[in-house]
């Protein structure tokens with residue numbers, strides 16, 4: 416097998432939640448360039464449709480659909496839409512999350528409604544979407560699930576960090592449960608991403624951002640495009656033997672022993 420064949424996604428169907436967001440659009444284009452048909456699923460249907468139209472105009476096979484990952488019914492409708500559009504599902508990227516509109520509380524005083532709001536999207540959402548796509552993946556002999564984690568999972572980071580650490584646990588557990596059914600489950604945990612959402616939480620030229628960057632041994636930050644190599648690895652033949660792993664892409668910010 417040649418190097419390009421290892422990463423080829425021709426005839427594969429990929430569904431990406433939050434596909435109209437900053438990282439989602441880059442992921443959708445990368446999966447399409449690797450040969451996959453792509454379903455861009457987002458709670459913002461207009462943005463999903465616009466993203467799909469822009470990628471289709473470049474010659475890719477892309478559909479935009481609505482999903483609210485908090486709802487099992489909506490996740491099931493997303494999976495059905497993918498099957499209707501492209502005949503099945505091979506890849507799910509659980510990328511949708513709340514990260515720009517986080518409640519301004521520590522864990523010791525967070526109102527339970529705010530806790531639920533973040534957990535419902537960032538943690539329960541990936542579970543519901545996974546449950547929704549499993550039948551379609553099994554019908555094709557297996558599949559790949561990639562969860563959008565964060566380096567923030569591995570440091571004290573309030574509700575956002577907790578939601579992502581929980582998703583790390585879900586990744587490990589689903590990998591154990593689904594391995595025998597041909598489905599690999601992994602996660603990508605980016606560090607300091609250079610995009611608009613990241614700048615909401617940590618402004619571009621803030622002293623705090625610079626202070627963190629100074630502690631990172633390798634490249635301190637990168638654009639969403641720097642995550643694409645790992646995504647293609649985990650979604651393709653090249654990643655056949657990898658499951659239950661969270662890959663940190665963060666310049667060595669987090670060291671997990």
Ligand SMILES: NC(=O)c1ccc[n+]([C@@H]2O[C@H](COP(=O)([O-])OP(=O)(O)OC[C@H]3O[C@@H](n4cnc5c(N)ncnc54)[C@H](O)[C@@H]3O)[C@@H](O)[C@H]2O)c1
Nearest residue numbers: 433435436437438458483484510511512563565608612613
């Ligand atoms: N940007 C960063 O610095 C960074 C760093 C580490 C991890 N991440 C993770 O990467 C992923 C993407 O981040 P981003 O920067 O593209 O964020 P973003 O805010 O630009 O995009 C998030 C997308 O999710 C969608 N979404 C929100 N709630 C939804 C719901 N209930 N159902 C369906 N879709 C919903 C939004 O409409 C949006 O399109 C997230 O999981 C985030 O936690 C981002």
